[in-house]
Amino acid sequence: MEANQSNLKKDSIVIVLFFLALIVVNGILVGTGKLKFGTEGFGIMVAAALTIALYSFLYQDNPIFKMAEHFYVGVATAYLFIVTWYSVILPDVILAWKDVGGTDVWVTISKSLAIIVPTILGLLVYTRLVPRISWVSRITFAAMIGFGAGFAIPNYITSHILKQAKPSMLSLWTAAGPQWGAIVIFVGVITTLVYFFFSVEHKGSIGFIAKVGVWFLMISFGASFGYTVMARVSLLIGRVSFLFGEWIPLIN
């Protein structure tokens, strides 16, 4: 209990010091005219404070990071609520009724059902709040998973098998000589497929082919790793240029 209170006190001091430092730096920046006093300037101050707070995690977990983390999670949840309201509930559940109605009875019924059925399925999820009837929510989950699997199967066959097979069946030899690109693709695809064969122990010749497949995988992962790291570095550069470009104008 005493340790908790001591930690709480330490956390409060760190947060107060952090805010004091921000007030001083931002005060100097606004005072010297390097940062505009207004909504735009305030936005930059908040963004800079949150950037520093989140980067402070690189040192270790600390109260400033905790504060930013909770702030971030809260804002994201509020944002989700607003997005769900304006992009789902309002247009698809409430305003959608405007389009219902007309001379054709069947069209009216089908349009009504297209609103009512998903709405009921959505509402069924809330039965989880009442333990006695919480099993009813499984209807919604079963519908979602069933729809997902059924919808995914033909798309998966197209994208994961047929679309991959087409560029893998290339001519290995043309009038211009051996097609090394096609040969590498052919060997890579076959050996990698063998690696993902679970019914046979990877020993002997199968083991050798699977090992070649692993090499192909690792080379492609290495390339992907390098490419993504470059993208991450550019993100870091983006934040650093924000801090020392827009907030504290040290770099042009």
Place this chain on the structure above:
Amino acid sequence: MKAIFLCVLWLTTFQVWGEVFPPDDVSAIDKPNDNGSAIILLWKKMDYETAKIFYVTYIATSPSGPFLVQPIQSSIINFKTDLPQSFGFAEDNKNWHALEITDYLLAGGEKKDMIEQNKTYYLRIGVKEGKDGNVVMHPKTFGVTPHGNYFAFNKLNNFLLFIFLTVVIIVFINLAKKNPNLFVRRIAGLEAMDDALGRATEMGRPVLFVHGLKYMHEVPTIAAVNILGRIAKKVAEFDTGLKVANWDPVIQQVSRETVKESYIEAGRPDAYKEENIYFASSEQFSYAAAVEGLMVREKPAANFYFGYFYAESLLLSETGNAAGSIQIAGTDAFTQIPFFITTCDYTLIGEELYAASAYLSREPKLLGSLKGQDLGKLMIIIVLVLGTIFTTFGWEGFSKIFWPM
């Protein structure tokens, strides 16, 4: 004499005088193998076509008009070869223009209307040289009524493959029911799972499960929830804590159901704590921040990452690594596998994620599916080898059977 006649004929045609003639063999058809939301205007490629020749189409919902002018089409685009799903791969396809129409501009040229099934549309076509040239109209109007088709014959290869895989998987499920000891090769990451859970039990620290950022109806998340069930059962048997951080409320509810059932299966319903399967955040990086916070504060002994991940993969696994947790990951997100390989103790690559639940549970349904998929893969290998051999020897017909439409 014949040469002089042909020369005179050529000189009197548009090549010299800049005249163009309307296209031949024009027809309008309902787009085959669709839901009745598209029509196709066909006409034969003209001998005089160059990049300067443009076609103009008009559409009306009544034979008497008004005919609404549509954006002009260059003569070097829109061929039957662009629509193999409707016209296949016939050699002659390159000699035919095919303009697919799914919507059309209304008067004023700003708003569009969609093509509706069972409604008759009337099309006209004209040709002009240069964008500002005079339009020479084809004298006829072509009527067409789009209808929905019950069966998309262009997807027959997809359907047959689906039937083949389904039959094979059902057969193997039945075989697995008779013999549950069907061989599945060792998957190192999964062998280590028990060790990781044992370590968590010994250290008295919880186990953390993260199932990526895909929605509940998507395959990687379904596979992840299957694995979560297995882990939860072991966790219940070992009497260890289990934390599941969710990014989506639906996944959270399904995970609660799954974990609860696993605890009941293990005979420990009393140990199930609903609040441990909690909603963290719906936004990618705030979710990552929340899970990272949990990792450094509660220091889970083992972290499991199964599902589809994006940029948060490295943030999570690096933090878990720094917190000293044993980490096992499994994902089919190609771009994120390298990050897991570098930061986790074991990584399941691609399809190993799907094999994992069968390997862990040895349930006939999952085991049979895995064996069936293996046979499917064997068939694909055979097709690829044969397709490559035939293509190399100049016959593409075999490989075209497997082309997506």
